[in-house]
Amino acid sequence: MESRRGPLKSAVPSNVVSPVRRCSRTACGRPAVATLTYVYADSTAVLGPLATYAEPHCYDLCSEHSERLTAPRGWEVVRLAVDTGPPRPSGDDLEALANAVREAARPHERAAGGPAGPGQGGREGDAREVSRRGHLRVLRSPDS
Secondary structure: EEEEEEEOOOOOOOOOOOOOOEEOOOOOOEEOOEEEEEHHHHOEEEEEEEEOOOOOEEEEEEEHHOOOOOOOOOOOOEEEOOOOOOOOHHHHHHHHHHHHHHHHHHOOOOOOOOOOOOOOOOOOOOEEEEEEEOOOOEEEEEOO
């Protein structure tokens, strides 16, 4: 877009947008490590670990701003444990990864001529199992 003074410049170029959540404080570009939420009914500011997703009435703060946080007079600040280190995979993440590797390495029973499971044979008109991934099954419709 052009103006009388020349091309208009965007305040934030689109190639700079990052998937990492940043600190909500003005002019701070550091990565967020904590989420601040105000509980107005109790006059309390709650500072805890970074929320799973951004909420409209919560504020993401970097480690420096979360350490220096103060509340208005008469308010209480509740600080929940915040892990400022890099995120590590949980036990559930590692187990899911191991299960995916096992599933990929396991030979498929249908290709090897294995026994027919539920939905893999039997009456005409039944849906037939095409493939399986963990507890999920892909079924072919009876019409095809």
